[in-house]
Amino acid sequence: MKPAPFEYAVPATVDEAVGALAGGGGDAKVLAGGQSLVPMLALRLARPTLLVDVNRIAGLDAIREASGMLEIGALVRQRALERWAVSRSPLFAEVLRHVAHPPIRNRGTVVGNVVHADPASELPALLLCLEGVVVARGPRGERMIPADRFYRAPLTTALGADELATAVRFTLPPIEAGWGFAEVSRRHGDFALVGAVAVLTRAGGGPVTRARLAFFGAGGTPVRGLAAEQALEGREASAAQLAEAGRAAAAALSPDDDIHATAAYRRRVAATLAERTLAAALARCGGCA
């Protein structure tokens, strides 16, 4: 239950960090909040030869809102975004309240959570739902990786071993959009058995113009509920249609069996949560997401 020995680098700039990662020969790990990595070190599920601690890099702790985008730097703690969201985004505030516990959120970073890619985690699904991007810096420069091409398998992403995720960008829902978020977990702060997040937009009281739905805890990666999105866009979205959309999206999932829940249970709960979050999103349209 103690980490194995490793080399430890404390770069002062992003370039130094990228250089250190390149020098690690594919066996280096980035240490930011450490709330997932340090447990993996303690359990020796991870045994990197080099840890690149990015906590002393200046300028990575900013939350920036500009032209409909919310950019979160790599050192923004989950708690900092939660506090920012309290007065600005009920959707982000609600999602972050469900990420572990305050002592974990005080240290854990938003970008670290997104990049760790636990399929049962809330923020990766939010990134997918809001069609965000991960900003990555590597030896060949900077690139943007869209959320729908970022997640490949549990704890596995498109980020290279020699790349540092310097920020994530969320596309903020338009002012007329509504949102819904729900998860089922054994205790508050646990990883979800299943969860869903939805954002709907409609013009006045008319049909849904845009629907986005993402699940977490429902497969190897966070996953969009495309069937529900397609079923709702351009429709008036009656209660029956919301329920049908939820069922259609859940039918397309491939959740896993594990000691916490069966795949069949997860699929059923996913259908219910999809319906609830879509209904909540519809009810909130015209409010403020």
Added chain:
Amino acid sequence: MTRKIRVTVNGQEHERAVEPRTTLADFLREDLELTGTHVGCEHGVCGACTVLLDGEPMRACLMLAVQADGQRITTIEGVAPAEGLHPIQEAFWSKHGLQCGYCTPGIIMSACAFLRDRPAPSREEIREMLAGHLCRCTGYHFIVEAIEAAAQALAPPHPRSR
């Protein structure tokens, strides 16, 4: 290979050489002999090792001691005044908020920050906060009552104007 760090713990500055893989929890207990910070699960689940880093609760087992270089830390040993107990400790004592006491230091550290941010919490909010702390004696009812009593003890003497 060790690194030299300088840390302020409970107002006192310490300089030590540590291995990078040493967690802050082990550093506090083994190097500084502050054994009030308890180590339970060593992977961030149980909350027994919770300490304050610049006033905010964190898991000492999920931070490396080298990362605490230049930082200010408060442990359970730094909570009570020179004489007697802190009002939160007092409330845990009077409400029987502990049985074996293993989880207690971590809960009290979390409660310090929680009651600072939320001076009049609801029972539900207290329970949500406690979800981050495992008590294997399962004495949660009394812990909730202790935190409620502590909130009242810490409240200003006169009703605040609205």
